[in-house]
């Protein structure tokens with residue numbers, strides 16, 4: 001697999017104008033927020049990401065699709081270096097966040113994680129109150145002022161479309177919320193610290209269609225402010241919400257293109273096979 | 281304990297009288313169908329029955345132990361009738377029934393079913409023994425004289441007999457027993473008041489004075505140790521302390537004088553006790569602790585005596601080599617020591633577990649450490665005691681003494697056994713419990729929470745402190761409960777690290793700095809050992825042993841219930857999704 005010519009596809013991708021240009025950047029081609037260059041990741045001896053090169057456009061939604069186990073989570077967790085925790089993990093290649101090398105040993109990982117927020121597949125609110133959940137990121141940054149916290153909590157919950165449902169019970173335990181609400185709370189928590197990039201790893205896989213629709217709507221609004229990378233194994237979802245889509249297969253980036261193009265005229269037969277549901 | 285199996289039909293007959301176990305299992309099995317019993321079901325239920333059987337055995341043992349302690353302990357304070365006996369060998373006795381048993385088999389002449397009774401006859405100072413065995417056949421007459429009195433005294437244990445005279449400076453009352461009894465009751469409040477005054481002078485005033493003198497003496501010794509006594513300032517200081525001591529000693533002489541007068545005055549109020557066989561004993565009224573006529577006590581009177589004995593037991597210090605009086609200092613020592621131990625062991629164990637589970641890189645070294653910690657729990661507790669004595673008392677305490685309190689040497693301050701070192705020794709002993717429980721709790725904290733925290737830009741420490749540790753608190757508290765239960769009941773290591781039979785001072789008092797962790801202390805567990813196995817009057821102290829056990833159990837239960845409450849509250853916070 002490693003010496004397949006297709007491997008270089010990602011490197012030559014040019015980002016077309018998105019089908020639905022976001023208001024903020026209407027008219028001009030989007031800039032690159034994150035540039036991934038020849039990234040490979042090993043778990044011990046197992047190669048999980050194989051020479052992936054791609055550039056993630058700013059203020060667009062980038063979707064990563066692929067069968068499970070193909071390395072989507074591994075890839076997305078490299079972007080905020082959450083994989084650092086895993087023992088035996090080895091990474092080669094480079095990732096540039098707005099031109100800055102994120103594997104630079106001098107870089108402060110905590111600063112990086114403040115710039116790259118993340119929402120997980122399994123919603124994981126802290127067993128604290130709703131308010132404390134959203135304020136957590138600020139508090140660990142040393143923000144103590146009540147007014148600031150109040151404002152940010154309200155703001156974040158509003159942007160996560162949760163405010164109206166919880167504004168009367170900010171002090172209740174977050175674990176009492178429904179699954180969909182919990183996931184939106186996690187989004188609110190992630191955006192409370194104003195990251196530049198928001199990573200979502202299969203955020204809707206445990207949710208019902210209505211909650212899913214809510215989050216998808218949310219992404220549509222959020223992308224005016226954030227660069228969003230979303231992992232999903234639901235192709236309809238990728239087609240609905242994303243501007244750019246990458247198809248990963250066994251650790252390789254098979255195809256990376258504008259969503260419309262990838263779903264209508266895929267260049268690679270494997271991509272076509274996958275999106276038409278013939279395997280995976 | 282197997283269910284009855286009807287062999288002819290091969291079925292269990294549910295109508296047959298079932299064992300306790302069977303009832304338990306059948307009523308507990310949730311599945312309605314499992315109550316219909318078929319041979320195959322018997323086999324399939326076997327494991328369930330086995331678990332139930334084991335549970336039943338455990339329950340029986342616990343209930344039996346508790347029942348024994350409760351009966352033996354709580355019953356002892358109840359006032360019992362005084363029996364007057366005459367025996368065929370011309371003996372006259374007055375006493376309480378203590379125990380009955382069949383006469384040992386080799387005594388054939390008495391017949392097979394002969395019984396004998398152990399009577400507690402008191403009056404140890406004149407009879408030289410508290411107890412006497414009397415064969416039931418030898419008893420000629422038996423009655424309960426209404427004027428018989430139980431006098432609980434400060435010394436020599438109880439007196440069972442009668443009161444013949446009450447002597448006061450105003451005159452003597454004697455003759456009619458009713459009048460004497462009434463006169464004695466009238467004198468009791470003022471006697472109690474005098475005792476209180478004398479005790480206050482002895483304990484508080486003279487004690488404080490001694491303490492002050494000691495402080496000055498230590499100050500002089502400090503000056504001497506510093507070497508140069510020739511500078512004028514130091515000379516002045518020296519003289520100041522010496523003068524202060526002189527003043528204090530004069531004050532002491534005055535107080536001792538007035539104390540002597542008070543005592544002499546107190547001695548003038550006396551009571552003469554008579555035994556059933558006419559022997560007499562005179563003692564000051566203030567030497568009487570409690571007095572009642574058991575044979576004419578109303579039910580309310582009995583309850584009052586019982587309550588007063590219970591109050592004395594829980595709230596008063598011991599008397600008569602611990603065999604009488606109360607156990608208050610031991611209760612206090614036990615609670616304080618357990619709390620100190622928890623305060624020391626919880627941070628130690630939690631930090632250790634955090635290091636092992638959150639920070640250390642998992643590998644052979646960490647596994648080795650973990651195994652070592654777990655095995656610490658198997659080290660005999662006396663070994664911890666020896667270690668505590670060597671490490672805490674001699675090494676650390678000795679060093680502290682040498683550098684901080686050199687003026688007190690050779691008397692050790694921290695260099696001997698003390699409640700602090702005993703608590704730390706127990707903390708060391710129970711630390712594996714906390715570490716194991718905490719590690720388990722940490723492992724149960726979902727990784728998603730850690731990741732969520734890190735993804736919010738929290739540092740590792742913030743994640744551990746704000747998210748992981750709070751989620752693990754219920755587990756930590758479980759460990760604390762286990763550690764406290766183990767620590768509170770432990771005796772062996774304490775015996776060499778600071779527990780004493782009788783502590784003259786408490787670790788907490790009115791003298792600065794109020795908390796004296798360098799002092800020795802009393803402990804209920806050691807008290808049980810001491811009273812039960814080291815005292816000369818074993819029959820009489822048996823009741824104390826049971827009561828002390830009961831109290832110790834009660835304290836452990838109280839501490840545990842408190843910890844469980846706290847744990848319940850924490851659990852609610854983390855599992856409110858289920859409600």
Ligand SMILES: Nc1ncnc2c1ncn2[C@@H]1O[C@H](COP(=O)(O)OP(=O)(O)O)[C@@H](O)[C@H]1O
Nearest residue numbers: 043046048067068069070071072073074075086
């Ligand atoms: N912590 C880990 N240790 C070892 N192998 C892992 C670990 N996490 C993931 N993998 C392996 O890496 C590959 C990619 O996993 P992942 O990125 O989670 O896939 P996806 O998210 O696309 O389903 C899988 O084969 C998986 O078994």
Ligand SMILES: [Mg+2]
Nearest residue numbers: 072073074201
């Ligand atoms: Mg995944």
